[in-house]
Amino acid sequence: MPKKRILPYIILGILDQNPGSTGKFITNQFKNEIGEFWKASHSQIYPELKKMVEDDWIKQTSDSNNEKEKYYHLTNLGKEKLNSWIDIPINALPVVEDLFSLKLFFIQDPNDPRISTLVNKQLNLLEKQLDHLNDREKILFDTQEKRNKNYGYYLILERAISRLDNQIKWLKTIKQR
Amino acid sequence: MPKKRILPYIILGILDQNPGSTGKFITNQFKNEIGEFWKASHSQIYPELKKMVEDDWIKQTSDSNNEKEKYYHLTNLGKEKLNSWIDIPINALPVVEDLFSLKLFFIQDPNDPRISTLVNKQLNLLEKQLDHLNDREKILFDTQEKRNKNYGYYLILERAISRLDNQIKWLKTIKQR
DNA sequence: ATCTGCATGTAATGGGTTACATGATTTC
DNA sequence: GAAATCATGTAACCCATTACATGCAGAT
Known part of the structure; x- marks a missing residue:
């Protein structure tokens, strides 16, 4: 099954x-x-x-x-x-498959140089995506009217942006520890 | 393949x-x-x-x-x-499967009552998980020494907490629009 | 009329979930 | 020593990815 x-x-x-x-x-x-x-x-x-x-x-x-x-x-x-x-009520949490976090998980030493390599690469990747989503938002939802017409879509685009933003900010904090 | x-x-x-x-x-x-x-x-x-x-x-x-x-x-x-x-460098973004966001996506009317039902239920779910992770963090990483010993694990637990926190905060903003 | 690209479709292969099964070990 | 639990193992079934395939449409 x-x-x-x-x-x-x-x-x-x-x-x-x-x-x-x-x-x-x-x-x-x-x-x-x-x-x-x-x-x-x-x-x-x-x-x-x-x-x-x-x-x-x-x-x-x-x-x-x-x-x-x-x-x-x-x-x-x-x-x-x-x-x-x-x-139908949702009882399960969102499922995430995140290779980056996994790899980080396996590095135990805070001074391992691979950490900053991983982090920089990931930052790059996420920032590109954030730019892309910000562009989309500007194009698609520049007026209140457009937002109200496709409210659900507007919301999840905002959600995706907020999520990326949080992830990027967090990555930057790692670099300063 | x-x-x-x-x-x-x-x-x-x-x-x-x-x-x-x-x-x-x-x-x-x-x-x-x-x-x-x-x-x-x-x-x-x-x-x-x-x-x-x-x-x-x-x-x-x-x-x-x-x-x-x-x-x-x-x-x-x-x-x-x-x-x-x-x-091996990571070139793909994390993959997320999020039923909640999907369902939200399909509701186009900002006044649809199902939005708040969904949101409240999801908030409840996420807050429980956040409590759980916060507890784990307190138990596992209450000292700097413990953090340094399993640094990778410490990082991704922080990551998971930050992610949940961001998600919860965002959900709360929906309720106020 | 040919070339290129696009929309659709299919196949091969392995991944993943749920349910069921077995034998050892602990519990009372 | 019977019952419950635990660790391991297996099977059926469908999902998902990549690659390959087909035929129409538009461009030149």
Whole structure:
């Protein structure tokens, strides 16, 4: 018995916000919007879409002008599934896989030179990502109106930024001990 | 080609810090110490230990007093593997799976009552965990000497606490918007 | 008309979770 | 010495990643 399936619910959520999305669009949502909180690649998404059509969670249409693209929409069943999923209480903490912290964990000596190598490299990585997210926020949510229109997205983008910021600040404190 | 194997390296790191550990002990390390940054269950760990013995990364001994327990130690090859792994630069950001943020993402209306339900529940969850980690820190690292002896562990425990703290503070700001 | 790229799809391989199973050791 | 617990081990099942594959669309 494998771990609980989350992917179809995320796809439902994306389709709820963007009716008529293509598989490609959904894939991109994972890269850009959701990537901070969940990962999925196109080779997971396409088969999942197929299965969701079979289960009548979504329906597929196509456009006579563009044969290769397929468009997906929620069914009523899909809407129900999405809403009841959102209402299921969350009992588990977020799961983090953080190689950096692991490696740090294995270095016991405070004077080990590998610490500062690791830290500097990680700082670099995180600062780039922070810049990227700050840019996105400026573009997407420069007005209150935009924020209110996609409130959930606004919130988690803020969350991602705050998280990165905290991480960077913490890393900088290590360097000064 | 599947995703990159991390587990054996983590086990190497645990055995480096705790020579002669049992599989059970390693399992508990994942629950207590490492759980904030990586997950693994005993049903992964035992087969992995077997494989690592076959590959001569670790060796296994036993105790005539207790037939059921097996004790593991690094080999020289294992030490090399561990050290070269630590030196591999990290190019990927930490991976987070956060159901809470996902669900939030799908709620677009700032006045949707489900937001505060979600937030309150999550706050509760995180605060419990923060208390738990704060307790651990007090017990394990109340003196500078203890900190210096297991510096890496001290750092990531601090990291975990800081992260939780940031998350909680951020959640509280949502409630006031 | 060919080339390039894009959207979709599939396969191979190994990872990971949950549940079940076994034998030793402690407990009462 | 029976019962409960503990440490270890195994199996079924699905998940996820990477690489490969196909066919249409647009560009030149």
